[in-house]
Amino acid sequence: MSKGVISKDEDYSQWFNDLIIKSDMAEYSPVRGCMIIKPYGYSIWEKIQAQLDKMFKETGHQNAYFPLLIPKSFFSKEASHVEGFAKECAVVTHYRLKNDGNGNIVVDEEAKLEEELIIRPTSETIIWNTYRGWIQSYRDLPILVNQWANVMRWEMRTRLFLRTSEFLWQEGHTAHATAEEAVAETEQMLDVYAEFAENWMALPVVKGRKTANERFAGALDTYCIEALMQDGKALQAGTSHFLGQNFAKAFDVKFTTRDNKQDFVWATSWGVSTRLIGALIMAHSDDAGLVLPPKLAPIQVVIVPIYKHPEELDAISEYVKGLTKELRSKDVTVKFDNRDTHRPGAKFAEYELKGVPLRVAIGSRDMQNGTVELARRDTKTKETVQQDGLAAHITALLEEIQTNIYTKASTFRAENTTEVDTYEEFKRMLDEQPGFISAHWDGTSETEQKIKDETKATIRCIPLNNKQEEGKCILTGNPSTQRVLFARAY
Amino acid sequence: MSKGVISKDEDYSQWFNDLIIKSDMAEYSPVRGCMIIKPYGYSIWEKIQAQLDKMFKETGHQNAYFPLLIPKSFFSKEASHVEGFAKECAVVTHYRLKNDGNGNIVVDEEAKLEEELIIRPTSETIIWNTYRGWIQSYRDLPILVNQWANVMRWEMRTRLFLRTSEFLWQEGHTAHATAEEAVAETEQMLDVYAEFAENWMALPVVKGRKTANERFAGALDTYCIEALMQDGKALQAGTSHFLGQNFAKAFDVKFTTRDNKQDFVWATSWGVSTRLIGALIMAHSDDAGLVLPPKLAPIQVVIVPIYKHPEELDAISEYVKGLTKELRSKDVTVKFDNRDTHRPGAKFAEYELKGVPLRVAIGSRDMQNGTVELARRDTKTKETVQQDGLAAHITALLEEIQTNIYTKASTFRAENTTEVDTYEEFKRMLDEQPGFISAHWDGTSETEQKIKDETKATIRCIPLNNKQEEGKCILTGNPSTQRVLFARAY
Numbered sequence: 002m003s004k005g006v007i008s009k010d011e012d013y014s015q016w017f018n019d020l021i022i023k024s025d026m027a028e029y030s031p032v033r034g035c036m037i038i039k040p041y042g043y044s045i046w047e048k049i050q051a052q053l054d055k056m057f058k059e060t061g062h063q064n065a066y067f068p069l070l071i072p073k074s075f076f077s078k079e080a081s082h083v084e085g086f087a088k089e090c091a092v093v094t095h096y097r098l099k100n101d102g103n104g105n106i107v108v109d110e111e112a113k114l115e116e117e118l119i120i121r122p123t124s125e126t127i128i129w130n131t132y133r134g135w136i137q138s139y140r141d142l143p144i145l146v147n148q149w150a151n152v153m154r155w156e157m158r159t160r161l162f163l164r165t166s167e168f169l170w171q172e173g174h175t176a177h178a179t180a181e182e183a184v185a186e187t188e189q190m191l192d193v194y195a196e197f198a199e200n201w202m203a204l205p206v207v208k209g210r211k212t213a214n215e216r217f218a219g220a221l222d223t224y225c226i227e228a229l230m231q232d233g234k235a236l237q238a239g240t241s242h243f244l245g246q247n248f249a250k251a252f253d254v255k256f257t258t259r260d261n262k263q264d265f266v267w268a269t270s271w272g273v274s275t276r277l278i279g280a281l282i283m284a285h286s287d288d289a290g291l292v293l294p295p296k297l298a299p300i301q302v303v304i305v306p307i308y309k310h311p312e313e314l315d316a317i318s319e320y321v322k323g324l325t326k327e328l329r330s331k332d333v334t335v336k337f338d339n340r341d342t343h344r345p346g347a348k349f350a351e352y353e354l355k356g357v358p359l360r361v362a363i364g365s366r367d368m369q370n371g372t373v374e375l376a377r378r379d380t381k382t383k384e385t386v387q388q389d390g391l392a393a394h395i396t397a398l399l400e401e402i403q404t405n406i407y408t409k410a411s412t413f414r415a416e417n418t419t420e421v422d423t424y425e426e427f428k429r430m431l432d433e434q435p436g437f438i439s440a441h442w443d444g445t446s447e448t449e450q451k452i453k454d455e456t457k458a459t460i461r462c463i464p465l466n467n468k469q470e471e472g473k474c475i476l477t478g479n480p481s482t483q484r485v486l487f488a489r490a491y
Numbered sequence: 492m493s494k495g496v497i498s499k500d501e502d503y504s505q506w507f508n509d510l511i512i513k514s515d516m517a518e519y520s521p522v523r524g525c526m527i528i529k530p531y532g533y534s535i536w537e538k539i540q541a542q543l544d545k546m547f548k549e550t551g552h553q554n555a556y557f558p559l560l561i562p563k564s565f566f567s568k569e570a571s572h573v574e575g576f577a578k579e580c581a582v583v584t585h586y587r588l589k590n591d592g593n594g595n596i597v598v599d600e601e602a603k604l605e606e607e608l609i610i611r612p613t614s615e616t617i618i619w620n621t622y623r624g625w626i627q628s629y630r631d632l633p634i635l636v637n638q639w640a641n642v643m644r645w646e647m648r649t650r651l652f653l654r655t656s657e658f659l660w661q662e663g664h665t666a667h668a669t670a671e672e673a674v675a676e677t678e679q680m681l682d683v684y685a686e687f688a689e690n691w692m693a694l695p696v697v698k699g700r701k702t703a704n705e706r707f708a709g710a711l712d713t714y715c716i717e718a719l720m721q722d723g724k725a726l727q728a729g730t731s732h733f734l735g736q737n738f739a740k741a742f743d744v745k746f747t748t749r750d751n752k753q754d755f756v757w758a759t760s761w762g763v764s765t766r767l768i769g770a771l772i773m774a775h776s777d778d779a780g781l782v783l784p785p786k787l788a789p790i791q792v793v794i795v796p797i798y799k800h801p802e803e804l805d806a807i808s809e810y811v812k813g814l815t816k817e818l819r820s821k822d823v824t825v826k827f828d829n830r831d832t833h834r835p836g837a838k839f840a841e842y843e844l845k846g847v848p849l850r851v852a853i854g855s856r857d858m859q860n861g862t863v864e865l866a867r868r869d870t871k872t873k874e875t876v877q878q879d880g881l882a883a884h885i886t887a888l889l890e891e892i893q894t895n896i897y898t899k900a901s902t903f904r905a906e907n908t909t910e911v912d913t914y915e916e917f918k919r920m921l922d923e924q925p926g927f928i929s930a931h932w933d934g935t936s937e938t939e940q941k942i943k944d945e946t947k948a949t950i951r952c953i954p955l956n957n958k959q960e961e962g963k964c965i966l967t968g969n970p971s972t973q974r975v976l977f978a979r980a981y
Contacts, residue, residue, distance in 0.1 A: 028624075030558045030617070031565070032608065037621055040553035040636065047554065063530035064537065068520045069559075069610075069641055069657050070581070073588070075521070077596040087588040091560070092598055093610065094584045096645040098563070098577040106567040108582055108607055117598055118522065120559075120583070120610075127520070131527055134518075140832070146530065151559055151641065155586040167559050342630070 006354070008288045013232040014160075020282060021161045024291050024355050034159035034166035038275070041355065042162075044299035045278055046169065050149065052201055052296075053171065053273070056193050062145040062173060067127050069151075070118035075126040079251040085218020086122045089155040091166075093118040120153040125219060125270055128174045129248040136176060136266055138257045143186070144176040162279030163236075163491055170274035176266045178258065180245070183267035184222075187243040190271040191224040194239035202277065203294035203407035204228050204284050205414050206238060207437070207486060209462025214446050217270075221245040227461040227486065229414045230283040233435030235461045235488035238280050241271035279491075284410055291356025292379055294406050295399040301334045302395060303357045305348050307364035314339065317363050320388070324361075327392040333399065353378065358402050359395060379406055420484065424475045431456055431489065438487040441472035443479035452476055458487045496844070498778045503722040504650075510772060511651045514781050514845050524649035524656030528765070531845065532652075534789035535768055536659065540639065542691055542786075543661065543763070546683050552635045552663060557617050559641075560608035565616040569741040572615065575708020579645040581610040581656075610643040615709060615760055618664045619738040626666060626756055628747045633676070634666040652769030653726075653981050660764035666756045668748065670735070673757035674712075677733040680761040681714040684729035692767065693784035693897035694718050694774050695904050696728060697927070697976060699952025704936050707760075711735035717951045717976065719904045720773040723925030725951045725978035728770050731761035769981075774900055781846025782869055784896050785889040791824045792885060793847045795838050797854035804829065807853050810878070814851075817882040823889065843868060848892050849885060869895055910974065914965045917977070921946055927978050931971035933964035942966055948977045 005023050009016040021027050026042030029035075038046065054064070070093060077083045097112035121127065128146075135141060153167045173190060177183040191208055198204045206226035216223040220242035228238050249255070249265035258264050285292040295301050304324070306317040321337050328335045336357075338348050345362065352360055360376040367373050373391060376383045379402050386394060417436025421427045430438055442448060442460065452475075453459050463485045472481045495513050499506040511517050516532030519525075528536065544554070560583060567573045587602030611617065618636075625631060643657045663680060667673040681698055688694045696716035706713040710732035718728050739745070739755035748754050775782040785791050794814070796807040811827050818825045826847075828838050835852065842850055850866040857863050863881060866873045869892050876884060907926025911917045920928055932938060932950065942965075943949050953975050962971045 028621075031562060031620065032558045032560050032617075035558040035560065037558065038556040040555050043555050044553065046556075063534065065530050065533050066528040066536075066659065068522045068525040068527065069643065070522050070525065072521060073596060073598075076588075083588070083596055087590070087596060090586070090588060091583045091608070092585040092588065093581045094598070095582040096580070098566075098573070098580060098582065098609070100577070106563060106573055106577060108563075108584070118581070119588070127522075130521065131518075153559065169556065 006288065006290065009231065009286075016288070017279075017283060018161060020286055020291060026278070026282075027161050029161065032166075034156055036161055036165050036167075038169075041299060042278060045281070045293070045297055046275060048297045048299070049201075049277055050171075053193075053197055054149075056197065057147050057171075057173065060145075060189060060193060062147045062175075064148065065146045066148055066150070067124050067131065069121055071121055071124075071127045073117045073119055075130055076119050078126060079219050079247055082125065082219035082247075082251075086154070090122050091120040091153050091155055093120065121150070122152055122154045123270075123272075124148065124150070124152075124172055125174065125244070125248050125268075126252070129252040129254060129268070132176055132266070133252055133254045136254055136256050139178045139259050142176055142178045142256065142266065143182065145173075145186075146175065147171055147173040160279070162275055162282070164276075168275045170272050172270060172272040175269045176249075176254070177269070178256065178264075178267070180267050183245075183269050184243050187222070187224055187241045187269045187271070190269070191226065191239070191241040194241065194271070194273060195226050198226055198228065198238055198277075199407065201294070201296045202281050202284075203296075203403055203410060204238070204280060205407065205411045207462060207464055209464040209467075209486065211240075211462060212446070212449055212460050212485075214449050215459065217242045219244060219247050220270075221247070224465075225462050227488075228280055228284060229417060229437055229488070230280070230491070231413065232283075233417055233489075235437065235486075235490040236276075236280050236283065237461070237490065238277060239271070239273040242269060244268035244270060285406055286356065289381075290354035292406065293356035293358060295358045295403050298356065298358050299334065300336045300352075300355070300357045301399055302328060302336070302359045302361060303348075303352045304335065304337045304361045304363065305345050305352075306337075306339055307345050307362055307367075313365045313368075316365070316368055320368065321363070324388075324391060328395060331392060331396050333392075333396060349376075359398060361395075377402060379409075421475065422472070427458075427475050427487070428456055431458055435489060437461070439484040440475045440487055441481035441483075442485050443474035443477050443481055448474060448476050452487070456489075458489050461486045461488050461490060496778065496780065499721065499776075506778070507769075507773060508651060510776055510781060516768070516772075517651050519651065522656075524646055526651055526655045526657075528659075531789060532768060535771070535783075535787055536765060538787045538789070539691075539767055540661075543683075543687055544639075546687060547637050547661075547663065550635075550679060550683060552637045552665075554638065555636045556638055556640070557614050557621065559611055561611050561614070561617045563607045563609055565620055566609050568616060569709050569737055572709035572737075572741075576612045576644070580612050581643050581645055583608040583610065611640070612642055612644045613760075613762070614638065614640070614642075614662055615664065615734070615738050615758075616742070619742040619744060619758070622666055622756070623742055623744045626744055626746050629668045629749050632666055632668045632746065632756065633672065635663075635676075636665065637661055637663040650769070650981075652765055652772070654766075658764045658766065660762050662760060662762040665759045666739075666744070667759070668746065668754075668757070670757050673735075673759050674733050677712070677714055677731045677759045677761070680759070681716065681729075681731040684731065684761075684763060685716050688716055688718065688728055688767075689897065691784070691786045692771050692774075693786075693893055693900060694728070694770060695897065695901045697952060697954050699954040699957075699976065701730075701952060702936070702939055702950050702975075704939050705949065707732045709734060709737050711737070714955075715952055717978075718770055718774060719907060719927055719978070720770070720981070721903065722773075723907055723979075725927065725980040726766075726770050726773065727951070727980065728767060729761070729763040732759060734758035734760060775896055776846065779871075780844035782896065783846035783848060785848045785893050788846065788848050789824065790826045790842075790845070790847045791889060792818060792826070792849045792851060793838075793842045794825065794827045794851045794853065795835050795842075796827075796829055797835050797852055797857075803855045806855070806858055810853070810858065814878075814881060818885060821882060821886050823882075823886060839866075849888060851885075867892060869899070911965065912962070917948075917965050918946055921948055921979065925979060927951070927976050929974045929976055930965045931962035931973075932975050933967050933969035933971055938964060938966050942977070946979075948979050951976045951978050951980060
């Protein structure tokens with residue numbers, strides 16, 4: 002256990018919170034439920050952004066920016082949408098403060114807005130109101146737009162990264178001429194998210210569709226990627242929605258089809274948020290601190306000199322200069338920590354806490370022997386290796402670490418995914434070995450709700466390409482044609 | 492004059508607005524004074540961001556993210572700061588909507604906040620409240636943090652990009668152990684802005700300091716870069732503030748110095764915004780449309796095929812494939828516009844309007860002759876050149892265009908900067924040949940205010956490294972030691 006971080010077996014929630022605070026990723030702000038993302042945490046978000054943005058552009062999307070504030074009347078136009086978000090939105094009512102004459106700054110009641118404005122919890126309404134002006138004909142379609150933005154949902158229970166009142170995210174909003182094209186887009190973006198989660202976050206995910214109960218407010222179909230955390234709870238890491246013509250109808254967005262008819266436009270939206278950083282931490286880290294996959298680590302390699310006399314440091318620094326240059330030319334992010342205010346042991350602990358994948362230690366004896374000591378964060382193993390060919394060895398190791406972290410998470414998920422056939426077994430598993438539970442369900446919202454009320458487990462998704470098999474619902478015994486994935490979730 | 496764009500001599504304001512709308516950069520939103528930045532406009536912002544972010548990181552800064560909402564009490568702590576921003580801020584008072592039972596969505600009065608929250612117009616207050624927890628000793632300094640964010644100022648008169656209620660910007664907030672170090676940071680960031688404006692935006696700027704009247708609310712000293720637009724008005728393109736210990740005192744941010752004393756921390760802040768896009772448009776464009784410097788153009792080269800029969804297009808496309816590949820390998824952004832729905836002339840007009848620096852047209856005769864036709868947007872000149880060595884020729888031309896746009900703006904500024912010595916002449920110049928006016932001023936706020944009231948001209952800045960010379964104030968005749976730069980401004 003690292004200093005100040007509780008063991009995850011003792012208190013998983015506290016462990017998660019401690020890790021974030023101690024590793025300098027983020028902290029709570031004085032504004033209820035909002036967080037301050039500190040440079041170390043933000044640099045992970047920058048890496049996530051850079052890669053996703055690249056993938057969005059490769060699939061033909063462009064970025065744009067829509068207003069933060071949404072008039073209440075727009076917000077109310079799509080009935081199920083407003084139903085879903087009304088309970089948790091921040092409302093702007095005035096546009097001026099004033100000095101009350103006694104030196105107090107107060108809201109100026111004379112500057113009351115005619116119509117209240119909502120801070121966007123998501124932007125479908127303002128965007129579809131805009132698309133009405135952009136779309137006349139099938140020639141204007143598809144529109145493939147994404148926005149990187151902050152959004153606000155007044156959550157009652159908040160947790161750093163996982164659920165905060167304000168969070169950063171991207172929201173794609175696309176418009177299409179046919180339902181088929183919109184569904185294909187929805188599925189394509191789910192694939193992009195899954196590829197990102199698996200190849201960059203080293204996080205295995207299940208791709209699936211949500212049940213009606215768990216759908217996005219205003220969607221006909223919600224696709225999701227679901228990941229398993231180390232405490233056996235599921236985490237929804239990204240969603241992609243097929244919105245049908247709901248928003249086009251609410252905002253009167255019609256187009257002339259190829260055969261010269263009028264039709265409403267088909268829509269999708271899809272998003273991931275700073276929640277991904279929460280998933281990253283929860284999935285891989287241990288009691289000693291963060292474990293970051295090299296592809297998203299702000300620092301991939303840290304070099305720590307071990308010395309007593311300044312002259313020794315000079316020789317080491319000279320060598321490190323060459324090594325650093327070589328590593329940087331291979332796009333490896335390196336930090337040489339030559340601070341004389343901290344002892345090597347303190348530095349080791351710091352970078353362990355911060356999840357730096359690879360540590361290189363070099364002392365005078367190493368310099369004589371032409372060696373260095375390499376320590377891996379993921380396996381906590383050390384080895385002494387030759388300086389000759391070190392840069393190539395390091396890049397290979399970073400790839401190995403990326404793979405190993407993924408494999409470990411994959412194995413964990415496999416060990417914690419169980420098929421059950423009775424409700425007794427279902428409840429017992431949830432208590433004794435929580436994880437994904439694959440079980441038959443009769444397809445009704447009532448059954449789903451009852452299971453949720455009794456066990457706190459929800460249907461995370463109906464996996465795509467699910468095997469069809471005859472079975473009986475664990476609760477009602479009614480016939481079922483496929484298993485669905487249950488879990489308690491974040 | 493391009494279709495739908497008025498001539499800039501006829502109505503400069505309307506020309507500016509038309510250009511933005513017709514070139515598909517942005518449009519107004521239904522939310523008062525807020526804009527929608529469309530993909531073409533946003534891609535310029537992405538290029539601005541990418542380059543500035545690189546320059547910030549090269550000077551040791553890291554990004555972070557602070558909350559959108561600021562408690563009113565924080566906002567009020569620094570007296571002159573709240574004085575400056577109170578009149579134009581959006582206030583959040585409630586956190587929930589509800590259905591009133593008659594099907595209307597209304598604000599839920601039971602969900603009223605105990606303390607109102609302000610949407611950040613700038614983040615000094617929330618950030619300095621946070622820095623109190625980050626800084627104990629001189630060892631924690633400097634803190635060099637930047638944030639990319641949206642901010643909101645409830646402006647009464649808005650113009651696309653130049654002045655909108657919500658805008659995108661970056662705000663740097665640094666903390667230092669000494670005044671000298673903070674001043675050096677303020678000046679360094681001004682230099683970064685000036686370098687960016689000149690080398691990337693092709694926009695010559697004057698670096699200077701603001702007078703007390705024009706300082707940022709809460710600053711001891713405001714540095715700025717000022718540019719001249721084609722209508723002879725000045726535009727403030729970036730500011731860098733030395734905040735002294737004002738915010739440290741307001742938020743009680745103290746540190747232990749090297750000699751073990753307690754002192755308040757020294758602060759700077761600096762920012763540029765989407766306003767830069769307005770400056771870019773205003774400085775270089777003409778009646779035919781945008782003129783974009785190649786370094787910030789979303790498309791640097793557009794290739795238009797000229798053909799009658801599809802077989803001709805096949806041969807042209809084959810050649811273009813190779814050219815495009817070669818140009819991309821040299822980091823040139825190329826678009827091949829092979830749409831069969833538009834005629835070449837329509838395409839030429841479109842890319843002229845959008846300010847694409849270089850157009851390549853290729854027909855069957857060119858294919859036979861081994862040539863292409865190159866058209867420059869900046870000079871509106873055309874030349875027929877050999878296909879041999881074309882990629883190298885294009886990259887050289889792009890550099891030449893970048894330089895030429897800068898030189899043109901520089902010449903314009905030189906021709907519209909005048910030294911005057913009497914108030915008569917001052918007023919006459921403002922009416923007859925508006926531009927920068929270099930004149931003596933007695934150094935008092937009263938004189939400055941009177942000149943502003945009478946002529947609408949303000950002191951844009953006291954240029955850095957100003958020549959010292961004896962003179963008399965144009966208004967009062969009182970003695971002065973240096974000229975300052977006046978202009979009417981955006």
